[in-house]
Amino acid sequence: MLPAEQHRFLDALRALLGTSHVLHLAEDCAPYLTDWRKRYQGRALAVVLPGDAAQVAGVVQLCALHGVGVVPQGGNTGLVGGATPDASGEQIVLSTRRLNRIRSIDPAGGVLVAEAGCVLAAVQQAAAEHGLLFPLSLAAEGSCTIGGNLSTNAGGTAVLRYGNARELCLGLEVVTAQGEVLDALNLLRKNNTGYSLRDLYVGSEGTLGIITAAALKLFAQPAAQITALVAVHDVAAAIGLLGLANARLGCSLTGFELMSAHSLQLVQQHFPQLALPFELPSAWCVLLESSETEGEPQGRARLESLLEMALNDGLIVNAAVAQSLAQSQALWHLRESIPLAQAQEGLNIKHDIGVPLSRMVAFVESTAELVTQALPGARLVVFGHLGDGNLHYNVQAPVGADAARFLAEHQAVCNRIVHDAAVACGGTFSAEHGVGQLKRDDLARYGNPVALAQMRALKQALDPQNLMNPGKMWPG
Amino acid sequence: MLPAEQHRFLDALRALLGTSHVLHLAEDCAPYLTDWRKRYQGRALAVVLPGDAAQVAGVVQLCALHGVGVVPQGGNTGLVGGATPDASGEQIVLSTRRLNRIRSIDPAGGVLVAEAGCVLAAVQQAAAEHGLLFPLSLAAEGSCTIGGNLSTNAGGTAVLRYGNARELCLGLEVVTAQGEVLDALNLLRKNNTGYSLRDLYVGSEGTLGIITAAALKLFAQPAAQITALVAVHDVAAAIGLLGLANARLGCSLTGFELMSAHSLQLVQQHFPQLALPFELPSAWCVLLESSETEGEPQGRARLESLLEMALNDGLIVNAAVAQSLAQSQALWHLRESIPLAQAQEGLNIKHDIGVPLSRMVAFVESTAELVTQALPGARLVVFGHLGDGNLHYNVQAPVGADAARFLAEHQAVCNRIVHDAAVACGGTFSAEHGVGQLKRDDLARYGNPVALAQMRALKQALDPQNLMNPGKMWPG
Numbered sequence: 001m002l003p004a005e006q007h008r009f010l011d012a013l014r015a016l017l018g019t020s021h022v023l024h025l026a027e028d029c030a031p032y033l034t035d036w037r038k039r040y041q042g043r044a045l046a047v048v049l050p051g052d053a054a055q056v057a058g059v060v061q062l063c064a065l066h067g068v069g070v071v072p073q074g075g076n077t078g079l080v081g082g083a084t085p086d087a088s089g090e091q092i093v094l095s096t097r098r099l100n101r102i103r104s105i106d107p108a109g110g111v112l113v114a115e116a117g118c119v120l121a122a123v124q125q126a127a128a129e130h131g132l133l134f135p136l137s138l139a140a141e142g143s144c145t146i147g148g149n150l151s152t153n154a155g156g157t158a159v160l161r162y163g164n165a166r167e168l169c170l171g172l173e174v175v176t177a178q179g180e181v182l183d184a185l186n187l188l189r190k191n192n193t194g195y196s197l198r199d200l201y202v203g204s205e206g207t208l209g210i211i212t213a214a215a216l217k218l219f220a221q222p223a224a225q226i227t228a229l230v231a232v233h234d235v236a237a238a239i240g241l242l243g244l245a246n247a248r249l250g251c252s253l254t255g256f257e258l259m260s261a262h263s264l265q266l267v268q269q270h271f272p273q274l275a276l277p278f279e280l281p282s283a284w285c286v287l288l289e290s291s292e293t294e295g296e297p298q299g300r301a302r303l304e305s306l307l308e309m310a311l312n313d314g315l316i317v318n319a320a321v322a323q324s325l326a327q328s329q330a331l332w333h334l335r336e337s338i339p340l341a342q343a344q345e346g347l348n349i350k351h352d353i354g355v356p357l358s359r360m361v362a363f364v365e366s367t368a369e370l371v372t373q374a375l376p377g378a379r380l381v382v383f384g385h386l387g388d389g390n391l392h393y394n395v396q397a398p399v400g401a402d403a404a405r406f407l408a409e410h411q412a413v414c415n416r417i418v419h420d421a422a423v424a425c426g427g428t429f430s431a432e433h434g435v436g437q438l439k440r441d442d443l444a445r446y447g448n449p450v451a452l453a454q455m456r457a458l459k460q461a462l463d464p465q466n467l468m469n470p471g472k473m474w475p476g
Numbered sequence: 477m478l479p480a481e482q483h484r485f486l487d488a489l490r491a492l493l494g495t496s497h498v499l500h501l502a503e504d505c506a507p508y509l510t511d512w513r514k515r516y517q518g519r520a521l522a523v524v525l526p527g528d529a530a531q532v533a534g535v536v537q538l539c540a541l542h543g544v545g546v547v548p549q550g551g552n553t554g555l556v557g558g559a560t561p562d563a564s565g566e567q568i569v570l571s572t573r574r575l576n577r578i579r580s581i582d583p584a585g586g587v588l589v590a591e592a593g594c595v596l597a598a599v600q601q602a603a604a605e606h607g608l609l610f611p612l613s614l615a616a617e618g619s620c621t622i623g624g625n626l627s628t629n630a631g632g633t634a635v636l637r638y639g640n641a642r643e644l645c646l647g648l649e650v651v652t653a654q655g656e657v658l659d660a661l662n663l664l665r666k667n668n669t670g671y672s673l674r675d676l677y678v679g680s681e682g683t684l685g686i687i688t689a690a691a692l693k694l695f696a697q698p699a700a701q702i703t704a705l706v707a708v709h710d711v712a713a714a715i716g717l718l719g720l721a722n723a724r725l726g727c728s729l730t731g732f733e734l735m736s737a738h739s740l741q742l743v744q745q746h747f748p749q750l751a752l753p754f755e756l757p758s759a760w761c762v763l764l765e766s767s768e769t770e771g772e773p774q775g776r777a778r779l780e781s782l783l784e785m786a787l788n789d790g791l792i793v794n795a796a797v798a799q800s801l802a803q804s805q806a807l808w809h810l811r812e813s814i815p816l817a818q819a820q821e822g823l824n825i826k827h828d829i830g831v832p833l834s835r836m837v838a839f840v841e842s843t844a845e846l847v848t849q850a851l852p853g854a855r856l857v858v859f860g861h862l863g864d865g866n867l868h869y870n871v872q873a874p875v876g877a878d879a880a881r882f883l884a885e886h887q888a889v890c891n892r893i894v895h896d897a898a899v900a901c902g903g904t905f906s907a908e909h910g911v912g913q914l915k916r917d918d919l920a921r922y923g924n925p926v927a928l929a930q931m932r933a934l935k936q937a938l939d940p941q942n943l944m945n946p947g948k949m950w951p952g
Contacts, residue, residue, distance in 0.1 A: 109833040111832070153668050155666050159666060160665075164666060166672070167643060180926050181926070182924070182926045182930065183926070183927075184927055186904075187902055188832065188865055188904055189635060189830075190635060190640060190861070190904075190907040192629050193915075193918075193919055194923065194928070195676060195679065195934055196676065196679055197927055197930055199675030203670075204671055219726075220722045220723050220726050239584060248769060250728075250769030251637075251727035252769070291726075293724060293725060293726035302770070354664045355664075357582070358582045358584050385666070388665040388666050389664055428668075430667070434668045439669075443670060446669075448658070448660065451658060451670065452670070454652065457937040458938075460937065461933040461937035462930065
């Protein structure tokens with residue numbers, strides 16, 4: 001864009017949003033121009049902060065007029081660079097931070113309407129104030145936004161029972177690539193009147209339009225949540241325990257996280273104040289959570305009976321059931337501290353694979369062999385949502401190695417090994433984090449050609465100017 | 477199409493599928509050319525019965541070559557004429573009946589892959605043989621097919637707990653409008669790798685492509701199901717009971733059906749052998765079902781304690797808890813016999829509205845007044861899935877009136893009153909049955925213009941020749 005046009009464009013943005021909501025100075029823009037993991041660094045014409053959907057629409061209209069790409073950004077906690085602009089300096093970042101109102105809540109109907117920039121924890125809180133549960137839960141919940149959660153179809157720790165972000169969404173308000181406000185804020189559990197535009201925008205990572213508000217499903221708060229840390233013999237035993245828990249607890253089973261003993265040892269090393277309830281007797285642990293509508297005694301009895309059965313079946317080695325909310329939180333804290341302990345230990349190669357449960361044991365065993373063969377001394381830090389078939393199969397540099405150099409030299413090879421293995425097992429290279437910039441090449445490599453052609457056709461149909469988050473999912 | 481081209485087209489179909497799988501004689505085609513309710517009567521060049529996805533693709537390629545519209549048909553049990561060809565005689569019907577294999581089942585992963593023509597009951601049965609539950613359940617389950625269920629995003633009686641057909645589907649195999657096989661048979665609970673083509677095809681009523689197989693979610697079989705028939709004071713009390721049941725039973729609440737006393741009286745009149753467990757003391761009843769993972773005694777105790785609480789709160793007038801599987805089935809049989817009793821009573825005007833629960837009382841009360849004002853003597857037969865905000869708000873001709881004439885004269889006015897009222901309450905004119913031919917005008921009238929424009933753009937992108945089920949959802 002020529003300087004004169006750029007000037008006119010920025011002036012028009014200022015006239016629309018007010019000068020203070022169009023950031024232009026490097027220091028003001030900086031936090032919006034790099035991702036949470038500091039893997040990507042972009043530039044932008046401006047960072048804009050519209051205050052309502054109409055202003056978002058106005059911004060998109062201006063961008064359409066001037067051919068400027070728009071990068072939507074919520075809490076900027078994504079892990080694949082999906083909210084970071086490219087290096088051209090020709091795009092703008094559209095932050096949804098000011099779209100932060102809870103518009104309505106209908107406790108009887110179990111529906112809450114939140115604007116896209118509401119922080120996930122604020123949505124949870126608004127539901128809790130009415131005695132209800134919004135179950136989406138993930139490590140970044142204190143800063144990620146519901147708009148980002150939906151545009152990336154976030155997963156987290158409650159998918160097993162409540163589904164991904166997609167399943168928690170009844171309707172959307174979206175600003176289209178033409179700068180129109182699409183009101184699809186359906187509040188109904190059932191509404192079969194045409195194609196599900198909602199489901200097309202959910203998970204589209206801002207490449208089709210900008211989510212500005214969402215109608216979300218609420219659930220009854222459980223009367224009690226019982227948490228246990230369980231040491232299992234191996235991954236096969238963990239899957240056996242999962243089957244037993246599904247059969248015995250049914251929909252009360254709300255959490256089933258696998259953690260390698262090595263992951264927990266890293267936590268102990270970097271956060272020694274976080275105590276394990278027992279010495280680790282085997283290579284794998286499970287964090288199991290049951291949510292009960294009756295009460296704590298009934299829930300505890302059911303969980304203990306399950307664990308006894310699993311012990312008799314030879315599936316588990318040791319187990320500790322939390323006796324208080326504080327103990328339960330301490331167990332979850334162990335799980336949630338794994339990524340932080342990894343970061344303390346140094347840069348590492350993250351994966352977010354999904355594999356059908358029937359192939360999980362084969363995947364874990366064969367991939368460990370392949371990775372350690374290719375990268376001698378590399379340390380596997382494996383943990384994640386086993387109940388959903390989703391593991392963070394992370395790889396840490398050998399003890400004492402220069403982690404940055406290890407990453408630079410071996411990341412591509414390591415990704416290829418792990419992703420090839422997951423896909424060969426009928427799995428995926430991205431279970432919950434999405435594609436963004438980081439996995440664009442993976443999508444091209446592993447994506448089904450017919451599916452990719454259809455996705456391109458949809459993108460072309462809804463965003464023919466390629467204004468919406470260009471360069472994400474596939475090359476711009 | 478000129479006769480010579482028609483000849484060549486039919487010859488090519490016969491060469492592809494074998495002569496016996498290309499029906500042409502009027503008597504062979506007849507069952508495929510009218511809908512279940514006999515509301516629509518079409519004509520067709522042929523009815524074809526391909527045996528696998530490759531043959532479906534071949535048929536679509538031939539249709540693309542000759543510009544012939546394809547009407548996909550499963551069990552032909554739809555209620556909106558979505559599977560009936562138009563009167564031109566220029567379309568073909570593609571029946572999925574021969575695509576009837578269960579391709580695989582993974583009990584540990586809780587996934588079953590079924591071809592589109594599998595009858596729903598056969599899918600349920602295949603899951604049950606592995607001790608698992610496929611929860612989609614509706615009156616037509618003995619003849620409807622899973623392909624039809626998915627292409628219409630079927631609802632039914634278990635949506636409250638398990639969601640619509642959409643939520644039960646992990647992946648699809650689809651033949652595109654270009655005659656390619658799209659393999660999106662994802663088996664994973666989490667897979668964030670591009671736009672959800674699955675969710676675009678689910679509910680698209682065959683207008684974008686033809687579903688040929690699906691990966692379906694399975695659940696643990698409940699240890700016991702407890703059913704109760706509950707007389708409530710009014711609709712507000714029914715909604716109060718629903719809130720209480722949600723809070724007390726959580727995800728064990730698997731059924732919550734509202735029935736007007738008048739609906740049940742019709743059942744008694746036409747099927748006197750179906751006994752009610754008590755004299756109807758009020759104008760509304762609820763059929764409530766709880767599914768328990770523990771066992772029957774625990775489930776019964778929980779349900780009885782809930783009912784006691786509801787009685788103390790003044791929500792309910794009387795209740796009968798089934799004491800055996802036979803009693804439970806008898807209660808469900810009452811509910812399921814309402815449409816049949818209505819049919820016995822004569823032609824009637826069916827609606828399938830959805831309304832947010834917070835507006836349901838207002839909707840039911842005001843609409844009754846509007847309908848009986850406009851159509852004196854008309855009898856309301858109201859029942860349905862209150863737990864999902866979805867009612868079949870049906871209207872029967874006055875006692876002694878000529879039902880066919882009543883329908884011909886008043887259907888349009890009656891639809892308009894009921895649909896206007898539902899939409900005015902933030903609801904929908906089609907909660908679970910879809911659009912098809914019957915509600916094409918409603919979609920045009922009530923649909924959001926921005927949403928309709930986007931849907932048209934998607935249709936144009938994926939099916940530019942308008943070959944897939946032309947004339948459904950909107951005029952061909």
